[in-house]
Amino acid sequence: MHQVTHFIDGQRTEGTSGRTKEVFNPVQGAPQATVPLADEAEVDAAIASSQAAFDGWSSMNPQRRGRILLKWVDLIYTHMDELAETLSNEHGKTFPDAKGDIQRGVEVVEFAAGAPHLLKGEFSSEVARGVDVHSLRQPLGVVTGITPFNFPAMIPLWKAGVALAAGNTFVLKPSERDPSVPVRLAELAVEAGMPAGVLNVIHGDKTAVDTLIADERIKAVGFVGSTPIAQAIYTAAATHGKRAQCFGGAKNHMVIMPDADLEQAADALIGAAYGSAGERCMAISVAVPVGEETADRLIALLEERMAKLTLGPSLDEKSDFGPVVGADAKARIEDYIGIGVDEGAELRVDGRGASVEGHPDGFWVGATLFDRVTTDMRIYTEEIFGPVLCVVRAADYEEALRLPTEHEFGNGVSIFTRDGDAARDFTQRVEVGMVGVNVPIPVPIAYYTFGGWKASGFGDLNQHGTDGLKFYTKTKTVTTRWPSGIKDGASFVMPEGS
């Protein structure tokens, strides 16, 4: 058992609250570390450190900040294997998937390093005689990110990368379930030249989060996690008069049209439903084949593939996916499978009671498939967040379109078809934030923005891309008139850029 620490003012800092939580290795099903849960005084220390670092960081020219971010990226790549192994051991996802988690985060830092260009304002000359107007974007101050367990590298990097590039300082409150990678990332940032206090990491639960939101030095709250907490944090941030972007849960559908390449669709579904044990906010948890014949063929292809899936230890190359994150997650998912059976869905493949040789206590849940799921069932309306795929058969395209459109969640959706007209109609009309056409998990790349609709996202600006920079900056608009006067003589000195 080792002790995870906070990372405050450029240093690993032991917790002082006396409250801790166990961090599990999901393959072993046993605790491997303890993480401190911060009290108000520890959160205060983290905020104070970031506040003290703000003047220096925000006044550094953005190109210099960008260089530090790029050096940080270099160091993350250098330490990729070490970071991915730590991540796998705390989360349970496979080693290549852990690398993907880090990679998708790093891409946003690479994008954010272009902040000098991205932060350019607008300019209009002669809006009235001798009057010009320009706008500029300025950092907010100390901002925070509160992040979920399922992407312990990617989501902290999405939030911190953009906020730091814009000149803010950042207090990260990562998930207490897999806290080690965020600390290591912050340590590498300091090694890259980021001044102490610019990026602090504080672990904790509701106490830490409530303290962050209430503190008047915190100017913006970025959150990702489950919907009830996202909504509560959005409300609390608004009560304290601060901006918030809070992303929540999901129930992502994949519509399979009769003309789709069904082999391709089945392969895509297997990866999207069971990869990372279904613990992705963009995982596909509902398949919607259109027409009975499409449904029957699809189910047969899925069952064929599911029989060959390997559930196993995260660091074993042969594993397609690993355990779920905790005993509570395993119990919740298995409960949902029981609920689905009670509700009358047809359980085609049952993942309950899965075991892996040599790891009797691991948090294993096997790939599960339900057919003939209907829209009134809880396994359809609620987020399960595990390796459970529900097939809802649609009679025609219009019914298939209505399902994701009318669902409470609106994170991601996908359509598999060879018909451009159907695909175009679908992308235009579906009420979901991120859409894939023959792409099962349409996570937008770094320079576009990520965000769900309806109960999957609260706030008006998405994560990363230009929205991320808007969220973590405020606009100032300057109207200027100069009285005419004596002009200075010529200057022969090259103006300094950086």
Ligand code: NAD
């Ligand atoms: P969670 O809501 O339990 O926790 C998220 C964060 O909130 C953690 O840092 C946690 O410590 C904190 N937290 C938990 N309870 C709190 C409380 N009562 N008050 C204040 N803070 C609290 O979510 P999770 O289980 O870590 O992550 C899985 C969820 O995140 C799923 O619902 C998934 O769909 C969602 N998710 C959404 C996106 C997206 O972009 N929409 C991305 C990833 C994950």
